[in-house]
Amino acid sequence: MAMSSSMEVEESEAIYIPEEWSEAADAIAYGGGGAQAPAAFICGPKNSGKSTFSRHLLHLLLRRYERVAFLDTDVGQPEFTPPGCLSLTILDRETVDLTPLPERCFFFGDISSKRDPEIYLTYISALYDHYHKQHHKLSSSASPGESRVPLIVNTPGWVKGIGYDVLVDMLKHISPSHVVNICISAKSKNLPSGAFWSQDGDAGPVTLIEINSARQDSLNRSVLVQKDSRHLRDLSIVTYFRQCFPSDMNISTIKEVARALAAHPPFEVPVSAVDIKHLHCEVPKGEIFYSLNATIVGLAVSSEDSGQLPRCVGLGIVRGVDVLRQVLYIITPVPQNVVEDVDILLQGFIQIPTCLLQVQGCVSPYMASNVLPGI
DSSP states (O other): OBOOOOOOOOHHHHOOOOHHHHHHHHHHHHSOOSSSOOEEEEEOSTTSSHHHHHHHHHHHHHHHOSOEEEEEOOSSSOSSSOTTEEEEEEESSOOSSSOSOOSEEEEOOSSSGGGOHHHHHHHHHHHHHHHIIIIISOOTTSOHHHHOOOEEEEOOSOOSTHHHHHHHHHHHHHOOSEEEEEEOSOGGGSOOSSOTTSTTSOOTTOEEEEEEOOOOOTTOOOSOOOOOHHHHHHHHHHHHHHTTSOTTSSOOBHHHHHHHHHTSOOEEEEGGGSEEEESSSOOOGGGHHHHHTTOEEEEEEOOSSTTSOOEEEEEEEEEEEETTTTEEEEEOSSOHHHHTTOOEEEEOSOOOOHHHHOOOSOOOTTOOTTEEEOO
8 A cells, every 4th residue: 555755735636625614614714803813622423524624724724823733632543643642733834744743742542532531631631731821822022923823622533421521521621712513414423512511501702613524515525534443543653653764765655664664773772761651551560571562652751840741752663672681672763862862661552553563574683582572
C-alpha cells in the first residue's frame, strides 16, 4: 500500500462540504467579534464527520487568524499525532500529515478513554488550561491578528454511557463559545438535542449549532466515510515512524518502511536513566523487560514542578532489550537532543502494526546474544 507524502491541501479539491456545514463554519469563523477568539467544540457519534468538519473550520479560521489552536481529544483517531496521544497543536498553515509538533502532548496509551476516564479528563483539562493561559486572552501589546488564537476541540465518537459523562465534563471545563452537534440518521446513536451538558438545558452564552452528517451530492461525493479504524490507526503509526528517515529517501510502501526500521540503528537508553511506568495495568518487576520488548512506548519528560504531568515528546519502538548491560534499544523519529531529555518511558496498549513485524531477511547488526530480540 502506497503512503502519501507531506503536502499542503487545497480544501476545495479535497472534499465536498454541504451548504449546512459551510454556514455553520462561517458562523463560527466570521460571526463573532470582540477581544476573544472563538472556541468551537465539535461533537457527535462515530462516523458523523467530526474530523472533516474540524478540518473545514480550521481552513476558514486560518484565513482570518495567523494561528489556530487544535485540541485533539480523540485518542483513537487523532489528527496530528499517532494514536494514544492527547495534544494541543498550534497551526499556522494547513497540513495533511503528522509533521506539526504539538505545543503540548500527553501519552494516554490507549485508543479509548474507557480504561481510565479520570486521568483522560485530567490530561484534557491540563491541555485546555495551557491554551487558556498562553493563547486565549488578547495581549495589549500585540495586534488582534497576532495574539488572538481561536480553538477547535475535536472529540471522540463515544457518546453513550461513560463516554457521554466524559463529554459533559469536558464541555463544562472548556466552556466553549460554540458547540457543534453533528447528528447521523440513526437517531438512537446521537447526542441529545439542545444544551445537553447543562442541567437546566440553558446553553447560556454558548452558541449551539446542530447539523446533520453529510449527504452525497450529485457527483456522489461525501464527507461521511465508514472508517476502518484499525487500519487507519496502523497507517498513522507507520506514517509516524516513517519520519525516522529523510523525506527524500526512497521509501514509499509499508513493506519498505518495515524493512528500513528493522535495519535502523536505535538509540541506546540505559535502564537506570529512565523511570518506566506502565499505564492502565501493573507488571511484576521480574517481567518488566519482557513486557517492554517489541512494544511502543511514550517518550516523556518529567516537569520540574512535581505537580505537573510528564510531557510526551514522541513515541518509540523498543527494538530490543540488553538484559546484561541493562540497556534498551529504541527506534524513534524524535531528534537526539530531545531524546537526551527523556527520563520517563510510558507503556500503554498501543500496539506495533502487524505489517511492521512481518519482515524477513533483516538481521540487525547491533543485536547481541544477551539481547531479547524485538521486531
